[in-house]
Amino acid sequence: MAHVPTLDLVSQSDNEVRGDPHLSTLLDAFCLKNGLVVIAGSGISTSAGIPTFRTKDGLFVQLKQTYRLKCSGEDLFSADVFKFPDRAAAFLDMIRQLYGQCKEAEPTPFHLLLQSIAREGRLLRLYTQNIDGLDTRLKELSTTVPLTATNNAWPLTIQLHGSVEFMQCEKCTSVVSLSPWAHGEDDLPNCTGDCAQDRRRHDMRIQLRPAVPGRLRPRISLYNEEPYDSQAISRVIDHDTNILSPGPVIVVGTTLKVPGACQLVRNLAKKAKANGSPVIWIAPDRPSSNLKGLFTLIVLAQADTIAAKVLARTAKTAWDIHSLLDWRQNPDDLERMQILVRWPPVGGEEYAPSYAEEDAIQEGSPELLYQFWSDRGGRTEAIIQKYPSLNGRLMFHVFKIRDQIQSRYQVQWVGYSDQEMTWESAEYMHQVAPECVLAYQEKRNI
Ligand SMILES: [Zn+2]
Numbered sequence: 001m002a003h004v005p006t007l008d009l010v011s012q013s014d015n016e017v018r019g020d021p022h023l024s025t026l027l028d029a030f031c032l033k034n035g036l037v038v039i040a041g042s043g044i045s046t047s048a049g050i051p052t053f054r055t056k057d058g059l060f061v062q063l064k065q066t067y068r069l070k071c072s073g074e075d076l077f078s079a080d081v082f083k084f085p086d087r088a089a090a091f092l093d094m095i096r097q098l099y100g101q102c103k104e105a106e107p108t109p110f111h112l113l114l115q116s117i118a119r120e121g122r123l124l125r126l127y128t129q130n131i132d133g134l135d136t137r138l139k140e141l142s143t144t145v146p147l148t149a150t151n152n153a154w155p156l157t158i159q160l161h162g163s164v165e166f167m168q169c170e171k172c173t174s175v176v177s178l179s180p181w182a183h184g185e186d187d188l189p190n191c192t193g194d195c196a197q198d199r200r201r202h203d204m205r206i207q208l209r210p211a212v213p214g215r216l217r218p219r220i221s222l223y224n225e226e227p228y229d230s231q232a233i234s235r236v237i238d239h240d241t242n243i244l245s246p247g248p249v250i251v252v253g254t255t256l257k258v259p260g261a262c263q264l265v266r267n268l269a270k271k272a273k274a275n276g277s278p279v280i281w282i283a284p285d286r287p288s289s290n291l292k293g294l295f296t297l298i299v300l301a302q303a304d305t306i307a308a309k310v311l312a313r314t315a316k317t318a319w320d321i322h323s324l325l326d327w328r329q330n331p332d333d334l335e336r337m338q339i340l341v342r343w344p345p346v347g348g349e350e351y352a353p354s355y356a357e358e359d360a361i362q363e364g365s366p367e368l369l370y371q372f373w374s375d376r377g378g379r380t381e382a383i384i385q386k387y388p389s390l391n392g393r394l395m396f397h398v399f400k401i402r403d404q405i406q407s408r409y410q411v412q413w414v415g416y417s418d419q420e421m422t423w424e425s426a427e428y429m430h431q432v433a434p435e436c437v438l439a440y441q442e443k444r445n446i
Contacts, residue, residue, distance in 0.1 A: 009301035009309075010284055023309075026299055029278055030310040034354075035124040035247030036117060037240065037268055039261060042130060043253020043283055044303040048105040050132050051098070063090045079225035082217070092186070095218045099164050099182045102132040106438070109307035110252070115140045118156055119357045121338075124247065125240055126157045129254055129261055131164045131220050138435075145175055145219070147229035147236075153332075154236045160261060162220040162228045171195040171214025178218060188215050227260065237264055246272045252282040253303045256291060269294050282306055321365050324372040325353055329387060335394045337383070337415065339372065359399055359414045370417045379415045398433035401440035409440070 007022040017023050029036065042052045060073040067090040069076070075087065082088045107115070111134055117123045118140035128135050136143045136157050143155040145166050167178050167189075174193025181189055190196070191214040221227035240246060249265065249272045256262045269279040273296065281287050281295045284302055299306070326340040338355040361369050373379040383395050396413050403410035407426040412418055429437050 004295055004298050006286075006298045006300065009299065009305055011300075022297055022299075025278055025297055026280060026306070027310060027313050029248035029250065029280060030113070030117065030306070031313055033247045033277070034122045035245060035277075036122055036250065037124050037127070037246045037248070037272070038114060038250045038252060039127045039254065039256075039265055039268075040130065040135070040252050040303075041128075041254020041256075041261075044108060044110045045105075045130055045132050045134055046253075047108045047302075047304050048111075048132075048134055050101060050105055050130075050134070060094070063094055066090070067093075074223060077222050079222045081222065089186075092188070092218075095164060095178075095220065096182050098132075099178055102134065102164055105132070105134060107134045107138060108304055109311070110303040111135055111138060111141075113307040113310055114138075116360065120360050121355065121357065123156060124244060125154075125236070127160055127261070127264060128157055129160050129258065131159070131161055133163050133165045136163070146173075147232040149232075154232075154239065158233060158236050159229070160221075160227065160233065160258075160264075162218075164218065164220065166219040167216040168219040168228065169193055169195060169214040169216055174214075174216075175219065176216060181216070188217055190214070191216055237267065241267045241271050245275055246277065247275070248272065248277045249279045250282060251280070251295070252306075254283065255285075256287065262291070266294065321361070321368055324361070324368055327358075327372075327382075328355065329390075330357070334387075334390065336397065337395075339369070359397070362399055362414060366417070369415065373415060398429070398436045401429065401433075401436050404440070404444075409437070411436075 005022050007017060007020060007026060009017065042050065046052060060076060063069065063076070067086055069086060069090055071084075071087055075081070076091050076094070081091045114123060114126060114135065115138045118126075126135060126141060135141045136159065141157045143157040143159055144150065145159075145163060147155070147158065165178055166175050167181060168175050169191035172191060172193050172195035174191055174195075176193075193214075196213040219228055227233070246268050249268045251265055254261065256265060265279075272279050278296045279294065280297045280299060281291075282299045282301055282303060284300060286298060286300065287295065322342040322344045324339050325342055327337055328340075330336040330338050337358045339358055339361055340353050341356045341361065342353045358369065373382065376382040377385075380395070383390060399412045399414040399416070401409045402412050402418065402421060404426075405423075408423045409426060409429050410421050411424050411429070412421050426437075
């Protein structure tokens with residue numbers, strides 16, 4: 001039997017794994033490689049306090065007692081849950097609780113790691129089995145609901161099992177926010193979308209018996225039914241596997257018990273291995289035996305442990321920039337700039353220059369960036385000259401909040417040094433850069 005290398009960060013100390021080549025493989029995959037594909041499960045959200053409701057100590061056990069249910073946890077997530085009033089009530093109660101908990105929760109260190117990799121343009125795709133929306137609320141990891149391509153590009157995050165943030169009509173597939181129901185009546189609301197429009201037309205013209213409008217239900221894929229967005233998801237998987245060239249494939253925080261997710265990993269893993277890229281398992285427990293042969297490296301660890309290790313390493317080496325060569329508008333976000341970076345060789349391996357996001361460079365090598373703009377007559381002047389159509393105001397983005405006096409924040413801007421900070425009202429900052437306010441408050445609390 002082929003032996004799969006294992007890095008055990010649960011029982012081994014930092015000292016014991018120091019210098020372990022498998023640790024380098026793992027960190028290289030996160031820090032250096034392009035085209036990262038991540039398949040994530042509930043393990044990346046547990047530290048945010050999101051209950052793992054399908055496990056034996058999860059939310060389900062509480063509900064089972066409250067509603068005196070005789071069914072299993074799987075039954076509660078089965079498509080016929082609505083046929084049984086007691087199960088339906090428990091299911092809907094659970095979704096409501098979950099919705100509230102997700103709204104309260106903050107993204108975990110692992111989410112923020114994915115965000116920073118996405119910002120650097122190195123994340124090819126995040127396939128998430130999570131319905132909590134902690135990933136997709138980060139701008140860099142956003143998605144579309146229903147899943148659609150924009151300008152021929154699929155969103156970076158693909159929600160495999162739907163989301164607790166939306167409801168969909170059973171009849172006309174209209175999608176609405178779940179929020180009003182979560183704060184309102186217990187009963188599932190009727191649709192006011194296309195099917196309700198049809199009813200009005202019927203009433204007026206043909207005098208048919210009025211059609212009954214569809215019922216809205218949480219847009220969460222259940223067992224024994226076709227998952228939401230399944231056709232679009234198949235197209236993305238096909239695109240990622242056959243057209244794009246997947247780099248490292250990372251499976252994190254999941255047992256990979258759902259057959260669809262398992263097949264997805266098999267397809268991507270095959271292509272990644274053909275490309276010479278690693279296929280890495282990250283979870284506190286080993287993969288089950290039916291996944292034998294799938295992974296090139298097994299890492300036993302909590303997701304956040306990996307995030308901490310990657311961030312520690314990034315701070316030291318990844319922004320070891322040789323020089324900054326050129327710049328352009330970000331093709332996906334014309335208001336933001338990207339800088340062409342020449343990287344130093346790593347372990348004797350040369351890397352081609354590549355574009356990186358300006359704020360990522362500012363984070364790692366601020367002085368280089370300020371000098372880069374200074375050499376070009378100043379950032380504001382350079383941008384106005386090169387992209388005159390860009391409204392002067394739109395080129396400014398908050399880099400970090402540095403200080404606070406009462407209801408005003410001291411703001412440092414992307415591409416500008418701390419010599420050019422300004423004071424802005426808290427109200428304005430909450431509006432334009434809530435994530436920066438959050439980051440500042442978190443830092444203050446530590
Ligand atoms: Zn409808």
